[in-house]
Amino acid sequence: MISEMLVGRSEAIASVRTMIRFAVKATTTVLVTGPSGSGKEVVARSIHQESDRADGPFLAINSGAIPSELIESELFGHEGGSFTGATSRHLGIFEQADGGTLFLDEVGEMPLSLQVKLLRVLEEGTIRRVGGREDIKVDVRIVAATNRDLKLEIGAGRFREDLFYRLCVLPIRMPSLGERREDVALLIEHFLKQNDKVEAPSFSADALDRLAAYGWPGNVRELRNLVERATIFFSGQQIVAKEVDLLLDIASQTANVAPNAVTTAEGGTVESAQPVASAPIFENGFSLQRHMQEEERRLIVDALVECGGVIAKAARMVDVQRTTFVEKMRRHGINRDDQLAA
Numbered sequence: 359m360i361s362e363m364l365v366g367r368s369e370a371i372a373s374v375r376t377m378i379r380f381a382v383k384a385t386t387t388v389l390v391t392g393p394s395g396s397g398k399e400v401v402a403r404s405i406h407q408e409s410d411r412a413d414g415p416f417l418a419i420n421s422g423a424i425p426s427e428l429i430e431s432e433l434f435g436h437e438g439g440s441f442t443g444a445t446s447r448h449l450g451i452f453e454q455a456d457g458g459t460l461f462l463d464e465v466g467e468m469p470l471s472l473q474v475k476l477l478r479v480l481e482e483g484t485i486r487r488v489g490g491r492e493d494i495k496v497d498v499r500i501v502a503a504t505n506r507d508l509k510l511e512i513g514a515g516r517f518r519e520d521l522f523y524r525l526c527v528l529p530i531r532m533p534s535l536g537e538r539r540e541d542v543a544l545l546i547e548h549f550l551k552q553n554d555k556v557e558a559p560s561f562s563a564d565a566l567d568r569l570a571a572y573g574w575p576g577n578v579r580e581l582r583n584l585v586e587r588a589t590i591f592f593s594g595q596q597i598v599a600k601e602v603d604l605l606l607d608i609a610s611q612t613a614n615v616a617p618n619a620v621t622t623a624e625g626g627t628v629e630s631a632q633p634v635a636s637a638p639i640f641e642n643g644f645s646l647q648r649h650m651q652e653e654e655r656r657l658i659v660d661a662l663v664e665c666g667g668v669i670a671k672a673a674r675m676v677d678v679q680r681t682t683f684v685e686k687m688r689r690h691g692i693n694r695d696d697q698l699a700a
């Protein structure tokens with residue numbers, strides 16, 4: 359089961375699998391570290407699915423994506439009337455995950471004030487809703503993740519040392535894809551199989567060499583996106599090295615460039631999927647922050663519409679976590695049904 363989800367034959371992945379097996383048998387908190395896109399959430403899901411909690415819920419929350427004034431209520435819930443806007447009782451994610459596993463993503467970005475409360479929950483196994491008077495027992499297995507160096511964060515006074523040791527009972531380090539290039543071909547095969555709607559492309563030996571030599575700063579997420587692009591542009595074709603360069607180039611272009619014509623294996627051309635942003639007009643009152651917010655809102659709406667309202671797909675399209683996408687929708691006041699009806 360683990361091997362099905364966590365693709366890879368490298369030694370680094372074998373070590374991760376060993377740690378997952380230990381984690382499955384224990385009930386302690388796990389801390390998964392590693393760069394963005396390296397598969398930390400995949401590890402958390404594997405632990406959950408292999409554990410005796412597999413029939414319970416698996417819930418994920420991204421501490422870095424929720425405004426600090428909302429995060430406490432998102433985690434622990436609130437009683438009706440506990441603050442402006444809290445009209446009725448809301449169950450926090452700890453209560454929702456009761457009997458299951460809670461994936462605390464980007465735990466390094468959690469505000470210090472909340473870190474104290476999280477530590478209490480971990481030590482006592484109880485939560486208290488915002489505005490509540492009673493402690494409520496919860497049975498939740500925590501898998502936390504971060505791409506920050508928490509030791510540095512502790513040194514800088516941004517992360518509590520006592521929480522670090524409480525979280526880090528069982529540490530798992532996810533290697534970057536650059537550290538396990540031997541897994542690139544296997545991952546490509548895995549992602550190609552996931553798309554059963556169109557005929558998959560294939561990669562020539564020199565194309566695979568080229569991909570194995572690439573640095574993969576965006577790790578497995580970047581590779582998955584490249585395979586998706588390859589499937590769109592080269593469905594049913596064999597991709598050679600120079601086309602890999604094109605596929606990599608498309609990803610590295612900034613949003614400000616003109617659309618690119620990509621020559622497909624059939625000799626036809628397709629336009630790159632790259633959005634073309636018009637240059638901002640620096641009139642009086644121009645605000646970079648507002649402009650960026652508007653641009654972000656537009657891209658989120660476009661992705662939602664493009665994906666027929668399937669949030670997980672739209673989130674993948676703009677390369678953010680699903681939880682981050684949902685949070686951004688909430689922050690921009692985007693209603694999926696309204697957008698689809700428009």
Ligand SMILES: Nc1ncnc2c1ncn2[C@@H]1O[C@H](COP(=O)(O)OP(=O)(O)OP(=O)(O)O)[C@@H](O)[C@H]1O
Pocket residue numbers: 363364365366392393394395396397398399400401463503505548578579582679
């Ligand atoms: N070993 C793997 N096998 C199969 N798919 C993987 C593997 N590692 C990562 N992926 C895929 O790559 C994408 C990114 O993985 P994931 O979200 O787990 O990364 P992450 O380290 O949690 O990222 P972030 O730090 O940005 O939250 C997902 O689509 C995931 O399914």
